[in-house]
Amino acid sequence: xxxxxxxxxxxxxxxxxxxxxxxxxxxxxxxxxxxxxxxxxxxxxxxxxxxxxxxxxxxxxxxxxxxxxxxxxxxxxxxxxxxxxxxxxxxxxxxxxxxxxxxxxxxxxxxxxxxxxxxxxxxxxxxxxxxxxxxxxxxxxxxxxxxxxxxxxxxxxxxxxxxxxxxxxxxxxxxxxxxxxxxxxxxxxxxxxxxxxxxxxxxxxxxxxxxxxxxxxxxxxxxxxxxxxxxxxxxxxxxxxxxxx
Amino acid sequence: xxxxxxxxxxxxxxxxxxxxxxxxxxxxxxxxxxxxxxxxxxxxxxxxxxxxxxxxxxxxxxxxxxxxxxxxxxxxxxxxxxxxxxxxxxxxxxxxxxxxxxxxxxxxxxxxxxxxxxxxxxxxxxxxxxxxxxxxxxxxxxxxxxxxxxxxxxxxxxxxxxxxxxxxxxxxxxxxxxxxxxxxxxxxxxxxxxxxxxxxxxxxxxxxxxxxxxxxxxxxxxxxxxxxxxxxxxxxxxxxxxxxxxxxxxxxxxxxxxxxxxxxxxxxxxxxxxxxxxxxxxxxxxxxxxxxxxxxxxxxxxxxxxxxxxxxxxxxxxxxxxxxxxxxxxxxxxxxxxxxxxxxxxxxxxxxxxxxxxxxxxxxxxxxxxxxxxxxxxxxxxxxxxxxxxxxxxxxxxxxxxxxxxxxxxxxxxxxxxxxxxxxxxxxxxxxxxxxxxxxxxxxxxxxxxxxxxxxxxxxxxxxxxxxxxxxxxxxxxxxxxxxxxxxxxxxxxxxxxxxxxxxxxxxxxxxxxxxxxxxxxxxxxxxxxxxxxxxxxxxxxxxxxxxxxxxxxxxxxxxxxxxxxxxxxxxxxxxxxxxxxxxxxxxxxxxxxxxxxxxxxxxxxxxxxxxxxxxxxxxxxxxxxxxxxxxxxxxxxxxxxxxxxxxxxxxxxxxxxxxxxxxxxxxxxxxxxxxxxxxxxxxxxx
Numbered sequence: 001x002x003x004x005x006x007x008x009x010x011x012x013x014x015x016x017x018x019x020x021x022x023x024x025x026x027x028x029x030x031x032x033x034x035x036x037x038x039x040x041x042x043x044x045x046x047x048x049x050x051x052x053x054x055x056x057x058x059x060x061x062x063x064x065x066x067x068x069x070x071x072x073x074x075x076x077x078x079x080x081x082x083x084x085x086x087x088x089x090x091x092x093x094x095x096x097x098x099x100x101x102x103x104x105x106x107x108x109x110x111x112x113x114x115x116x117x118x119x120x121x122x123x124x125x126x127x128x129x130x131x132x133x134x135x136x137x138x139x140x141x142x143x144x145x146x147x148x149x150x151x152x153x154x155x156x157x158x159x160x161x162x163x164x165x166x167x168x169x170x171x172x173x174x175x176x177x178x179x180x181x182x183x184x185x186x187x188x189x190x191x192x193x194x195x196x197x198x199x200x201x202x203x204x205x206x207x208x209x210x211x212x213x214x215x216x217x218x219x220x221x222x223x224x225x226x227x228x229x230x231x232x233x234x235x236x237x238x239x240x241x242x243x244x245x
Numbered sequence: 246x247x248x249x250x251x252x253x254x255x256x257x258x259x260x261x262x263x264x265x266x267x268x269x270x271x272x273x274x275x276x277x278x279x280x281x282x283x284x285x286x287x288x289x290x291x292x293x294x295x296x297x298x299x300x301x302x303x304x305x306x307x308x309x310x311x312x313x314x315x316x317x318x319x320x321x322x323x324x325x326x327x328x329x330x331x332x333x334x335x336x337x338x339x340x341x342x343x344x345x346x347x348x349x350x351x352x353x354x355x356x357x358x359x360x361x362x363x364x365x366x367x368x369x370x371x372x373x374x375x376x377x378x379x380x381x382x383x384x385x386x387x388x389x390x391x392x393x394x395x396x397x398x399x400x401x402x403x404x405x406x407x408x409x410x411x412x413x414x415x416x417x418x419x420x421x422x423x424x425x426x427x428x429x430x431x432x433x434x435x436x437x438x439x440x441x442x443x444x445x446x447x448x449x450x451x452x453x454x455x456x457x458x459x460x461x462x463x464x465x466x467x468x469x470x471x472x473x474x475x476x477x478x479x480x481x482x483x484x485x486x487x488x489x490x491x492x493x494x495x496x497x498x499x500x501x502x503x504x505x506x507x508x509x510x511x512x513x514x515x516x517x518x519x520x521x522x523x524x525x526x527x528x529x530x531x532x533x534x535x536x537x538x539x540x541x542x543x544x545x546x547x548x549x550x551x552x553x554x555x556x557x558x559x560x561x562x563x564x565x566x567x568x569x570x571x572x573x574x575x576x577x578x579x580x581x582x583x584x585x586x587x588x589x590x591x592x593x594x595x596x597x598x599x600x601x602x603x604x605x606x607x608x609x610x611x612x613x614x615x616x617x618x619x620x621x622x623x624x625x626x627x628x629x630x631x632x633x634x635x636x637x638x639x640x641x642x643x644x645x646x647x648x649x650x651x652x653x654x655x656x657x658x659x660x661x662x663x664x665x666x667x668x669x670x671x672x673x674x675x676x677x678x679x680x681x682x683x684x685x686x687x688x689x690x691x692x693x694x695x696x697x698x699x700x701x702x703x704x705x706x707x708x709x710x711x712x713x714x715x716x717x718x719x720x721x722x723x724x725x726x727x728x729x730x731x732x733x734x735x736x737x738x739x740x741x742x743x744x745x746x747x748x749x750x751x752x753x754x755x756x757x758x759x760x761x762x763x764x765x766x767x768x769x770x771x772x773x774x775x776x777x778x779x780x781x782x783x784x785x786x787x788x789x790x791x792x793x794x795x796x797x798x799x800x801x802x803x804x805x806x807x808x809x810x811x812x813x814x815x816x817x818x819x820x821x822x823x824x825x826x827x828x829x830x831x832x833x834x835x836x837x838x839x840x841x842x843x844x845x846x847x848x849x850x851x852x853x854x855x856x857x858x859x860x861x862x863x864x865x866x867x868x869x870x871x872x873x874x875x876x877x878x879x880x881x882x883x884x885x886x887x888x889x890x891x892x893x894x895x896x897x898x899x900x901x902x903x904x905x906x907x908x909x910x911x912x913x914x915x916x917x918x919x920x921x922x923x924x925x926x927x928x929x930x931x932x
Binding site: 002003004005006007008012013014015016017018019020021022023024025026027028029031032033034037038039040041042043044045046047048050052053054055056058059060061062063065069070071072073074075087089091104106107108109110111112113114115116118119120136137138139140141142143144145146147148151153154155156157158159160161162164167168170172192193194195196 | 258261356397431440535587590648764788847866
């Protein structure tokens with residue numbers, strides 16, 4: 001396309017959109033048939049006398065505003081639609097050695113938004129090697145007592161921080177992506193965020209696992225290879241099967 | 246009384262938001278009112294009523310879980326701290342008094358023991374409560390019915406006593422949602438580690454690579470404060486310096502006093518009460534961005550506080566924000582998610598109409614939703630006395646004389662000249678015949694002044710009718726203009742004079758106006774371009790002729806007279822098919838001018854002004870960029886007066902992620918540009 005720029009000043013000719021189109025004249029416009037007929041507005045249109053699909057007649061009633069308005073009435077949503085975009089909130093226990101274990105699972109209805117990979121930890125969920133979800137855990141693995149503002153000992157005016165050997169994190173898995181039968185192929189990788197990831201880094205890696213994409217910024221903490229309900233404690237196994245059903 | 250859950254902040258589905266579960270322990274049935282009040286005090290009236298959290302309310306859901314304990318108050322434990330209150334390792338338990346509470350927490354009041362601890366089965370009880378009541382949580386707040394001071398955070402949890410304040414809680418949320426580090430320095434020693442991962446601490450003193458360098462003014466010395474937990478000591482503190490908003494490099498942070506640096510003298514991550522510093526604020530905003538789901542797509546200008554400067558209302562999904570203009574920048578003054586008191590529940594299909602409907606000198610907002618609910622709703626939102634809005638009238642499905650339907654189109658106009666803006670409403674698509682309604686504002690609501698069924702005097706209504714408003718008689722009552730270029734064999738334009746309660750045909754043009762042959766794609770802009778008090782008409786057609794035309798037709802009070810017609814070019818502007826226009830008053834002379842924009846017909850985009858002398862136009866424009874604003878096809882414009890100088894010489898330009906403040910005098914120039922969110926950093930910006 002040619003570089004077309006506006007020109008202004010004396011003698012600049014108008015841009016002709018199409019030479020096949022006419023120029024404006026002082027003549028009355030030709031009447032264009034509509035549906036084969038010439039339709040012209042009457043000088044004084046007749047009043048409407050129809051009865052169907054009309055607003056009800058104007059009454060002299062006035063609207064009184066109630067003291068409290070009721071909830072605005074929502075449209076009914078179809079359960080089938082809601083089920084389709086649900087996800088599972090997995091509670092995963094991280095031990096000191098980096099071992100990951102599922103200790104709880106709950107199905108949640110509705111859409112799932114991926115968080116940015118910022119904070120203390122990041123996780124990625126993959127199925128058969130293909131990443132399907134990722135997220136971050138801003139705060140994990142420590143316990144902080146609130147500062148004592150009036151303490152005589154300066155140290156007590158800050159947190160007392162205790163590293164927790166075992167802690168739980170939340171991992172969210174799109175339900176539709178993981179049939180129960182595929183759970184043994186599900187992998188959860190947990191990383192410590194050592195350095196800030198680039199701001200534009202997608203939370204959900206498009207192609208490669210985040211551990212490969214951000215090798216410099218992420219450090220592995222642990223990896224759970226497959227969820228086998230039969231190897232879980234019964235209450236947890238029941239929760240997992242119910243959640244992914 | 247049974248356990249229960251109440252969602253006290255409802256921003257959206259849990260998977261799309263950050264979810265805060267609030268649990269109580271040691272609150273017996275009789276204590277539940279006090280518990281509810283504490284939750285309200287700490288969260289809704291505390292954390293979420295202030296600065297960052299107020300702005301980003303729509304990123305969060307809050308679920309209040311009422312757990313009924315058998316006993317009132319929590320279990321108590323007394324430690325013998327052996328005179329070393331900072332060292333828990335040598336402590337012994339003196340006594341433990343167990344109470345029967347929902348979660349079994351034990352309060353000790355010992356700092357080294359995190360002030361409190363769980364009892365046997367506390368972890369399981371907490372998990373059970375969460376599983377039952379808030380299965381998808383991101384943050385958990387547990388409030389103990391214990392008057393002593395203390396709290397224990399970590400892992401997304403904060404367990405607090407009744408003695409805790411919202412400010413400490415907000416600090417803890419900085420850890421829990423932003424992954425922010427502490428910026429205070431309780432430990433007198435030097436930091437022994439490498440570069441911290443947290444965004445708000447560093448050991449790097451190199452300006453060129455400092456991780457928050459974007460927020461540091463080049464004139465600010467680095468380091469800015471050296472020494473144990475330093476304040477500003479690299480010379481005299483500059484006049485106007487803000488200890489929480491001006492960034493530099495201050496020694497001490499992450500609990501250490503030396504060898505590590507924080508961005509400001511005192512941020513919320515140090516002192517709890519100050520707002521987040523630019524570094525922490527930006528992290529919190531960035532982290533919450535996918536959940537807040539704010540965009541700048543739907544922006545409405547209006548003077549909501551009556552100071553003469555136009556502010557903006559931004560609508561994103563189920564949230565609205567009002568940003569106040571001080572003449573050159575915008576600051577958030579109101580944030581509402583899901584509903585405002587009254588109540589109006591915001592949804593994506595809401596359409597807003599701004600005008601002073603009660604004549605108080607401040608703009609109100611009429612809001613219509615014809616798509617998101619079982620029925621249509623029309624609401625009127627007015628000043629709540631605290632910079633915000635509340636609903637003062639709502640009409641569900643209908644109001645006397647008018648049944649709302651999805652295709653209703655509204656136009657704001659004071660048709661009875663009483664100083665209150667009213668509404669014209671047209672529906673040409675949902676009934677067998679078109680309707681026009683005149684909804685008179687009473688100041689506290691609307692009442693039907695008149696309704697036209699199928700026809701108005703001298704005008705047969707058709708679905709393709711397009712309406713404009715403007716007082717062509719100059720009698721203070723805004724009139725109705727109507728054009729139809731598609732439903733008849735020739736185009737028509739009608740000028741219907743308002744009597745205050747009815748419309749009378751003043752003049753109808755059939756096929757042509759003086760000096761102007763009408764065509765289906767004529768576009769009309771009503772404004773008093775000669776400043777005589779009577780609204781005139783600009784008419785543009787860029788598609789139906791071989792060249793583009795722009796006409797200036799003045800109102801004589803009853804009809805129109807051609808003043809000037811531009812064929813192809815206007816002085817200083819080459820007209821093209823896709824020119825878009827907005828009424829303005831660029832030079833504040835009381836004569837309506839035009840803003841003009843074209844992003845389709847030229848290689849670069851053009852934004853221009855066409856200033857009316859009353860009989861002529863003079864144009865000026867900017868090509869491709871206005872300052873730092875890169876003009877694009879997605880840009881939308883809202884003419885306004887954010888400077889408060891009178892006239893209408895300013896533009897809010899916006900698209901999904903960007904919002905700019907452009908003024909047109911002396912030439913088009915950008916005053917401010919905002920990306921993703923509106924925040925006025927003291928120095929630097931968030932991109």
